[in-house]
Amino acid sequence: MTLASKSDTNNSSARLECIDIFRGLTMALMLMVNNPGNPNTIPVQLEHASWNGFTLADLVFPFFLFIMGVVVPVSINNRLAKGTGKITIIVHIFLRSIQIFLLGLVLNGFPLFDLNTIRIPGVLQRIAVVYLFSALLYLLCKSIFKKETVQMGVQLLTSVFLLLLYGVLLKVVHVPGYGQGVMELQGNLVQYIDLKLLPGHLYKPDWDPEGILSTLPALASGIIGVLAGMILIKPNKWIIKMAVFIGSGGLLLLAAALLNTVFPYNKNLWSSSYVLLTSGLGILLLAFFYLLTDRMKSGKIFKPFKAIGASAIFVYFVSELIRRTLWLIPVQDATGSTMTLKIWLTTRLISPWAHGLDSLYFSIFYVMVWLVIMGVLYHRKIYIRL
Structure with missing residues (x-):
């Protein structure tokens, strides 16, 4: 864990x-x-x-991978501008990825740390892999190709290749006992590979939403974020950036709608659609906030969220520890019934006046x-980096 002052953050x-x-x-939505x-x-x-389709909750993880990708060119360019060598940057990328991956394992193992049953995939693990791949790809393209348009073209083709490859694998490869093209929970290729390679180390006995094969399309989520970041930091006029965004x-949303007919929206499979x-929604939302905050210098109502965003991994890690400890403390009420602390707080303090919205109000209060x-820490220019 590191504490960084404002002077430690990159200027870009x-x-x-x-x-x-x-x-x-x-x-905040994740919380x-x-x-x-x-x-x-x-x-x-x-x-x-539950399976096909999507809700607001299903936007959280891909949005985080997307914005992580956006930061990659900002961070690497800043390091290069300061004279940091490429080998040093590569070492930093590897060390950072390993650190995040290990944090994920710690979180999965908490509190028993039973290596016989510990879940190996996970949210932080996928973040680590996507960051490693997208950052190295960006640095590689930047080192080999002089023209930025070529760099972007190679990364775009890589993301397209990953999405096509993933879709073809799920549609063509024969799964023993089930056949080809199974897109249901039982019998799909993603499940088959995880059960073969990581039996007993998954989120559920027969499934993991952050499995091995489904990380392939997640890499594309990060790469598209990198491309958006490259556009964001280009010295073009802001109106050109907005037009590109x-x-x-819009093109990504159109392609998603077309692909949805053959490969439905599915977070569990991290489907290509x-x-x-x-990614399309992420780009449009990023464009909105860029226009609102960086061009119009408005949107003060959103400023408090910068505090959470500046220490994102720390917030996720600690909030998950709280979810697995504090919220599960058993509490016995006056009637003798026992419930977890979280449910006790909700049903006793919020439910009586919430008219069925007690869960929502509790979540909002927690945020x-x-x-x-984090606002207090941010005001003191303290950022906690895990």
Whole structure:
């Protein structure tokens, strides 16, 4: 864990408020989705789609991978401008990826740390792999090709290749006992590979939403973010950037809608159409915040979310520890019934007046607590980097 002052942050990202605001809003939505007060009254949009389709909750993870990709060219260019050697940057990329991956394993193993059953895939693990791949690809393209248009073209083709390859594999490869092209939970190629290579180390006995094969299209989510970041930091006029963002975002949404007919939106499979959909929405949302905060110098209502966005991995890690410890403390009420602390707080303090929205109000209150805590640290120019 490191504490960074404002002077430690790179100047480019500091000038682009849209990045931290986008990331902060994504983290706030994550806190709401992962911390419902009453599991019986969760709003539909704050629950993940059971299989095909998508909800607001299903935008959290791909949005984080997208904005992580956006930061890659900002960060690497800043290091290069300061005279940092490429080998040093590569070492940093590897060390950072290993650190995030290990944090994911620590989180999965907590509190028993049983190596016989520990879940190996996970959210932080996928973040680590996507960051490693997208950052190295960007640096490689920047080192080999002089023209930025060629660099972007290679990365775009790589993302297209990954999405096509993933779709073809799921449609063509024969799964023993099930056949070809199975897109249901039981019998798809993603499940088959995970059960063969990681039996006993998955999120559920027969499934993991952050599995091995489904990381392929997740790489494309990060690469598309890198491309958006390259556009964001180009010295073009802002109106040109907005036109490119709106045009590319619209094209991605159109492609997603067309592909959805043969490869439906599916977070569990991280389907190719899901990547196009979430990336298109991410680009349009980034464009909105860029226009609002960095060009119009407005949007002060979103400024508090910068505090969460500046220490995103820390917020995720600690909030997950809280979800697995504090919220599960058993509490016995006056009637003798026992419930977890989270449900007790919700049903006793919020449910009586919430008219069925107690879970939502609890989640909002929890986000506000984080905004206050991280806001105080941010005001003191303290960022916690895990």
